[in-house]
Amino acid sequence: MPWRRVNELCVNDRAYRVWVSEMMLQQTQVATVVAYYNKWMKRWPTVKDLANATCEEVNEMWAGLGYYSRGRRLLEGAQKVMRDFNGKIPDTSHQLRTLPGVGQYTAAAIASIVFNEPCGVVDGNVVRVLSRMRSIGSDTSQQKTIQHFWKVADNIVDHEKPGDFNQSLMELGAIVCTPKTPLCSTCPVKSCCRAVETATTCPNDSTDIEALDFKSDCELCLPVEKWQPSVGVMNYPQKSAKIKVxxxxxxxxxxxxxxxxxxxxxxxxxxxxxxxxxxxxxxxxxxxxxxxxxxxxxxxxxxxxxxxxxxxxxxxxxxxxxxxxxxxxxxxxxxxxxxxxxxxxxxxxxxxxxxxxxxxxxxxxxxxxxxxxxxxxxxxxxxxKPNRKRLRSVKLTSSSAKIRQTTLDEVCRKA
Ligand code: SF4
Missing domain, CATH: 3.90.79.10 (Nucleoside Triphosphate Pyrophosphohydrolase)
Incomplete structure (x- = not known):
């Protein structure tokens, strides 16, 4: 991916590129983001270039990518970097969070990937992997559960290569531990995955469900009655109730x-x-x-x-x-x-x-x-096909033979 080919750049430009890519990747698929990212970098290759752009230009560049506030926040963030940080993108997750639109995830991603800060990241893929590996079965939309994922991610992150570790964990969720077809047999963390352990040892017959070793007094465990033998590891993560649109x-x-x-x-x-x-x-x-x-x-x-x-x-x-x-x-x-x-x-x-x-x-x-x-x-x-009645009322000077040759577009326009 273009935002990963940044080794030859100075650290500030690397941080800028990871920041832009992370903002674009929120809620948007990689395949869609690549073209937008390349176009963006051609136009605004540094944070200084972006800070000089107008909101209208950013909106035009972002058109079609959805969640338009992300583009405007990037612009505001770049202007803040130039104004308050002398053009240097902050190098800690704590300071990064002072930039508009930079939340816990984006700050941790930039800090670990670019500045080697040993902090974990939690996105949808990481939630899926960790909930399965640690058999966390509580509602993933609850603040308590989310905080727990952040705690686990911070605990397990590699201190020497936090950026590589975090990207690997997200990649594992994207290509191996997928929502509907997890590839457990070839998964590199299979030997320490509790979901696999439960799925392979649990009874197939739901009447024997009591045999499962779930702790009923634990707020993070899956309530035993919710375990469905037929879906195995996909019992995790537990989806939150759908909000009415x-x-x-x-x-x-x-x-x-x-x-x-x-x-x-x-x-x-x-x-x-x-x-x-x-x-x-x-x-x-x-x-x-x-x-x-x-x-x-x-x-x-x-x-x-x-x-x-x-x-x-x-x-x-x-x-x-x-x-x-x-x-x-x-x-x-x-x-x-x-x-x-x-x-x-x-x-x-x-x-x-x-x-x-x-x-x-x-x-x-x-x-x-x-x-x-x-x-x-x-x-x-x-x-x-134009409405015949309407066409009859159009006063065209051309002969009927000419009208036949006229494209429907033109006829409609004249109408
Ligand atoms: S073993 Fe299966 S469930 Fe566990 S992390 Fe790997 S793919 Fe996911």
Whole structure:
């Protein structure tokens, strides 16, 4: 991985690269991160370069990676390093934690990998390996259990090569001790794994469950009645109860004028802070199409000075669902065409930050994956078979033979 090929760099640049990679790898798969990481390093190869970037540039670079606050925290962290640490990234896990967005895991990873600090790390892979090796069966979402994992990780870390040890432990969880197909027969720590020991000695018949040597008075042990002989080592770790995901509904308007689209900027706080999106309003799940159109029409007029879009001129083109980790968004997408772009501009102040962009500029803007999906839906709607009734009402000067040759895209645009 590119962030591991850093030996020839000075320690500050190594710390910067591990920091960026660790931030990107939180909640995102390695395969996705590599391209973003390479692009990022080409643009901002040092912490000083990053500190001089703008939030807008960082948001654009991060677009599509999700959890956008991570990028902004990196920028704030780089600015803090330049301002408070004279450009030197702190070299202890304790001081690293004073940087925005650097929690216990990131601080321990940077400190052990770059500065050789003998501290353990705990991520999802480590939780799985340690819970199996030490047969820790309490709920992994509980603070007490998490603290115990940190204690174990700190106790077992190798003091000479803490970085190598921590990366090995995480790698073991990623490729050997996997959630659903652990490769116990070839696992290098099989001989000291309690989960394997229990799974091979426990009775197959759940009626003999009392034979298991679980301590009923221990808060970290798996309650004996929860042991399922059929899943063996996969009894660990114990999954926490699923949190009910919240679903929110939005009506979204794609307003187009001479191949340009209106984008508005989200507030600087909260979900997708500072990112760009199509004008949208929150609606109830029970809202009718008519209510959504009315809400959009008034939002466009009151917040953006975009008049002339009556509810009737908004066409529904479909619906998109987008999942965030803790909530789901449902976007009801409408489109409208206007002929005058002068509604946005310096002379026409509006309540929301907004701009006109071409399709190309739109895709290069700091937009989320959800907005990209909405735009794809819009583009597909242009390719879809046009409504015959509507087409008949379009006044085209071309002969019918010429119309047949015109692509559907063009016909739709003229419509
Ligand atoms: S022996 Fe099996 S359960 Fe134990 S650590 Fe290795 S892969 Fe995981």
């Amino acid at each position: 919240q679903e929110e509904q939005f009506a979204v308007a794609i307003v187009r004028c001479r191949l340009h689209y209106i984008l508005t900027q989200r507030p600087n706080q909260g979900l997708l802070a500072g990112m760009w999106q199509f004008p949208s309003v929150s609606v109830d799940s029970s809202s009718s199409e008519r209510t959504m159109k009315e809400s959009l029409s008034s939002c466009l007029l009151l917040h953006l000075n975009v008049g002339g879009i009556s509810p009737a001129s908004l066409d529904k083109i479909g619906q998109i669902k987008h999942a965030f980790s803790h909530r789901h968004h449902v976007y009801h997408v409408f489109k409208a065409e206007i002929s005058d772009k002068s509604c946005l501009g310096d002379e026409m102040p509006q309540l929301m930050e907004a701009k006109w962009v071409s399709a190309e500029e739109l895709l290069q803007s700091a937009i989320s994956t959800g907005v990209k999906k909405i735009f794809q839906l819009f583009q597909s709607s242009l390719k879809a």
